[in-house]
Amino acid sequence: MSLLRRALLQRAALAALATQVPRWAWSQERLRHDPFALGVASGDPTPSGVVLWTRLVPAAHGAPLAPLTVHWELADDAGFRRIVQRGQAPALPEWGHSVHVELQGLAPSRWYHYRFQCGDAVSATGRTRTAPAPQDLPARLRMVFASCQRWEHGHYAAWRHAVDDAPDLVLFLGDYIYEYASPRDATGLARVHALRAASTLADYRDRYALHKSDPLLQAAHAACPWSVTWDDHEVQNDYAGVRGRDGDGGGDTPAFPTMRQAGWQAFYENMPLRAASLARGVDALQVYRSLSWGRLAHIHLLDTRQFRDWQACRKEGTSGAGGVRPADCATWSAPQRTLLGAAQEQWLDARLAENPSENAPHWSVIAQQTLFSPRHYPSGVRSTDSWDGYPAARERLLQSLQRHPQRNTVFLGGDIHQNYVCNVLAEPDRAHAAVLASEFCGTSITSRSGATQAKVDAIARHNPHVLLARCDLRGYGLADVTPTRWTTTLRVLDDPLRIDSGASSLARFVVEDGHPGPQRA
Template identity: 65%
Template sequence: MTMLDRRALLTKAAWAALAAPAALGGCASPAPLRHDPFRLGVASGDPLPDGMVLWTRLMGAPAAGADAAPLPGAEPIAVRWEVAEDAHFRRIAQRGVATALPELAHSVHVEVRGLAPGRWYHYRFLLGDAVSPPARTRTAPAPHELPGHLRLVHASCQRWEHGHYAAWRHVCAERPDLVVFLGDYVYEYPSPPDATGLARTHTLPLARTLADWRERYALHKSDPLLQAAHACAPWLVTWDDHEVQNDYAGTHGRGEPGDFLQLRAAAWQAFYEHMPLRAGTLAASGFGQLQLYRRQPWGRLAHLHVLDTRQWRDLQACRAPDGPARAVRPSACPELLQPGRTLLGTPQERWLREGLALDANSQPVRFSVLAQQTLFAPRHYPSGVQSTDSWDGYPAARTRLLQDIADIAPRNTVLLGGDIHQNYVCNVETQVAGRTRVVASEFCGTSVTSRSGTTQDKVDAIRRLNPHVLLARCEERGYCVSDVTPQRWTATLRAVRDPLDATSDAWDLARFVVEDGRPGPQPA
């Protein structure tokens, strides 16, 4: 795709995201439909005090043996949308027409504005005589308000084969205000030849092309429990590595550099096409770059700083050419300790520092939340090796962020993470005047379905070696739900009984509280 082609597509995407009040010229009008074009469901995300993004993707009639097929044709399609104050759509707050572009797989991203702050709405899409499932979303509180409560769910890592999505059914029952997804929404792999112990399999190949990635997202979004979770609340999404390739780092991946960058651009385009993201996520370079780090205010109760730890990172230390990231012994890998190494990239580090300063100094925010991909606190192994793909692989970058938190001193700092398929609850510590000081709290959640690949005995040994780790569990799949008030943050780790059972019940694994003005989680 040439630069001119990219700019034309970006212009189209921005135009298509406008919440147009009337029918748009140049769009096809469908004949009466004999299939459901909304088979992948609907979603909303990135709520503002006066609006949010509404998403869907139009699909064609199912092919033989498949749940959904791409919509044929190369014409833009006009899709109607409605936002209502009630579930029966009798009190319409806004309605309009959006454009589903064939260049973006007939996905729809409507950026609604002009709604009232801090309230729930209902929305749906209409195409011809077809009507999407209705869904709930909400606006964020007004910037000056201090809400009394925020219910926040964070989750990550939902490999298709490793389990059913029972966790999402329980998330719906939590009735969250916001769902934060921290990466690995899809996995690039084909199903293993041996299906023993798997919940289900699929027939898709290793994802390489744009068509491959679109099929991968369509597969995941065909799951009714995941659809229900998208329909119950707005989402705030970021990515990790499996949306592209395991352990990729910035422009570095396996295979020839040019081939990898083509794969990455295709994967990133499919990610945008299937997530409730604003058109501003796209950059002038097309899908060679996405602006994914951003801030999500929730009045003066919380500011969520959504991080991107993949696009801008340095290559993992001592990584062999065309090989995976591996744990290393620091003494055998001097590169690990180089002071300039970064996980976020210098511009994002500066952006985060400025955001924390705003939290602390301009109408102080109760909770500054870092929504990022992986475990932040150090994890020292009995073997003496150190991970290179997490923050442990970028110790200088972690030290810089810790220094910023200590110097700026936001009122309360909470880090949310995922990636490692384990539950970790940690005191986040730094050295101040030669003394260890707790400056933040961390809740790194387990996976929705993806297996941990370790044993509890090994995890217990790690915990004994790391006194800042308050809880470490590897055997449960699930999510974390946090109830946030001006006085405290209460995090409940929820686990499903059986990831292989779509009807599995769930239970409370543990609960921790962060009191206002007292850094560090306390068992509740």
């Protein structure tokens, strides 16, 4: 590990220790602007703690910020009359002046309020909570799961409705930002921006600042804790593992590993992640992890980008992965190909093996980026960027679930900008195979699907395990989880081009305890 990287990691870990930094150790200056313009957030709750996040911004056209001291408070009440904990943390230029405070010693299953202060500036107030104690079986968990929020394709009205639904937790499943420049032709777009296509750390920081400037997204972060993972657009469309579309980094674009590391560092800086995610370095950010909600649910958040093999039969230099006919692509069925990487596959298998017992969680949730179930297109083509492009990897996960039977397994996904509800079959290519689990793949917050409903209807007719497929609506998924029932409501917008768009429920599906497979309610 280089001396520079070691120093950065040490300072990031120090910044997460909320009470260890003396006030005199960091310069402090009077700020003449609102440094908290990107809002506040919290994430990854445990029974005794949670991560608090903010990121300071300089004044427009002002000088870069020096290291600053940020004070924080956690209280039982919104008026901060009953302070539970308080402390201070450094906001360092090396980390984009982001602040990650890892709280400990809190009571389980409790809501709290928090805020930050820097000089005379005070942030908005956020609301967060801890998870239930490991032995507890809570009566309910309400989760929002969402993904894909391209700036130009819509306003973030979906987040206003998500806040109104009062979730305990948000699972964000990737494509928080999009790396593209705005199209020159703005016809049909909700809004545009003036940023160039992202390739440097400064570019990615600017892109997160753009998205986080949206007040509806800020309100959603302030409403409850989030647990986040990434997909491709946090770096580059359809990148795979260590490779982008420029292959070895040649051509007119920056070397891809440098670009990827910049995107990953900006992701850490802008998300409520723990310093432990930096254990292997910024160039190997640890994103996959598990969260427990007492004995009600264990949530396994996966990373399907960092460790995947290059898409089957994808040509070098192409801007995106396409589809293949398996008979024309020997690589597609190669048994060693992986979407998760060997280490993550082993980790997930071990996590699933922990569950079978009298104290097993009622719901085992596999939250990842894309559609897990197959889509057999009438044309015979298979997508190469989803699990369909890695059939051996999907088979290994299905075998893991059969070796370690869970009480109930639910897959959550995003990426494809379409709502899919599926029976997850033990043998995915056999129409009448046993149903092993349930799947809800959510549509996008704003990003367009690029498909037509007629084509999606044809896919559904060709795939009996697909219970619902819609490509024309934007929104999010709402999951109400109890010990005996999982209910998913697909929430959709009237018009994503309107900031004041209304919302409605497209459909509601129920999974009963002990009976895999969604049923329309």
